[in-house]
Amino acid sequence: MGSDGPEQEVTNEVSHERLPRAVSETAIVVVVPEAEALLERYRRRRPDHDDPAIPAHVTVLFPFRPSVDEADVALIGECAAAVPTFDVTFARTAAFPVGLVYLVPDPVEPFLELTEVLAGAFPDTPPYGGLFDEVIPHLTVAADLEPAEVIALRDELVGEPPIEATVTHIALLRHDPAEGWRAEHTWPLGPASPRLD
Numbered sequence: 001m002g003s004d005g006p007e008q009e010v011t012n013e014v015s016h017e018r019l020p021r022a023v024s025e026t027a028i029v030v031v032v033p034e035a036e037a038l039l040e041r042y043r044r045r046r047p048d049h050d051d052p053a054i055p056a057h058v059t060v061l062f063p064f065r066p067s068v069d070e071a072d073v074a075l076i077g078e079c080a081a082a083v084p085t086f087d088v089t090f091a092r093t094a095a096f097p098v099g100l101v102y103l104v105p106d107p108v109e110p111f112l113e114l115t116e117v118l119a120g121a122f123p124d125t126p127p128y129g130g131l132f133d134e135v136i137p138h139l140t141v142a143a144d145l146e147p148a149e150v151i152a153l154r155d156e157l158v159g160e161p162p163i164e165a166t167v168t169h170i171a172l173l174r175h176d177p178a179e180g181w182r183a184e185h186t187w188p189l190g191p192a193s194p195r196l197d
Contacts, residue, residue: 001160004094004104027062027173028076028118030111031055031183034165035090035103035139042142042153054181058111058139060170061118064125068172072122073185079117080170080187086110090139091162093154099145101153102138103163111137114170 035056065072088110090103105111115127115135127135142153172185 001090001103001157001162002092003154003158004092025066025175026064026068026184027181028060028064029057029062029171029173030060030114030167031057031169031171032088032090032139032163032165032167035163038160038163039141054173055183056139057171057173058105058137060111060114061122061125061127063129064172065122068185075121076118076170076172076185077187079114079121081190082117083110083114083189085166085168085189085192087164087166089162089164093141093157094138095150095154096138098143099147099150100143101141101145101150101157103141103157105137105139108137110167 033056039056068076086107088105088107090105092104092106093101094104095101112135115137119126141157142149145153167189169186169188171183171187173181174184175181
């Protein structure tokens, strides 16, 4: 994998340091099982740094409503169907300045479209509580790292092959204090756009 920016520089346009640790019990995400093996290798080394129950994912809308009714389920389904199924590659790494290392999705536009559509349908749940002017789609590898750990992990990830996936669904994850994060609902995206070969 490549690396965004100099290896010694851990910067980004936004910071997550103002985000509460447990703002909500639910989140709408794209689960990326193809990245699970990479994350699991890190979790085995640093089990204290992450919730082992949360799947590899790209956040679409967090925090979401702690209680989701049938009307919400139907509306989320409509939002998901409005965005076509798409392919994504994770071939680069980056970091937020609070010690969070992540994989950069390419393209980012479908993730941003999902966030825009869902946030428009649920204006009471703006992305990250409305703390940031810009949403940066990302797949977290590790968080709460010291600067030296960030550099070391990004150096290590350079040797990893790109991760390729096809995104066909979004999921609602709910946090249970005893079991961690679990998928409560899934919704299919729309048909893939025709290829222009």
